[in-house]
Amino acid sequence: MGKKKSSVSNRIRELRFAHEQMTQADLAARIGVARQTVIAIEQGRFSPSLESALKIAEVFNTPVDDVFSLESE
Numbered sequence: 001m002g003k004k005k006s007s008v009s010n011r012i013r014e015l016r017f018a019h020e021q022m023t024q025a026d027l028a029a030r031i032g033v034a035r036q037t038v039i040a041i042e043q044g045r046f047s048p049s050l051e052s053a054l055k056i057a058e059v060f061n062t063p064v065d066d067v068f069s070l071e072s073e
Helices: 013-017 024-031 036-043 050-059
Strands: 008-011 069-071
Touching: 013 024, 013 036, 024 036, 024 050, 036 050
Parallel strands: none
Antiparallel strands: 008 069
């Protein structure tokens, strides 16, 4: 029996558009990371640190588990 691989998915793009079409650069500035980091997180190529995940949730005034979810493959 092997381990199941999991990945982190997110709703950042959807939430950005729901918040006055916030740009990736705006979100990056608000959480203190580079725009490229937001792009990578949004595309699922990079999992954010706990601190960044909490900051992102705070920007959107929503619980972390409404922004991010863990999916098993």
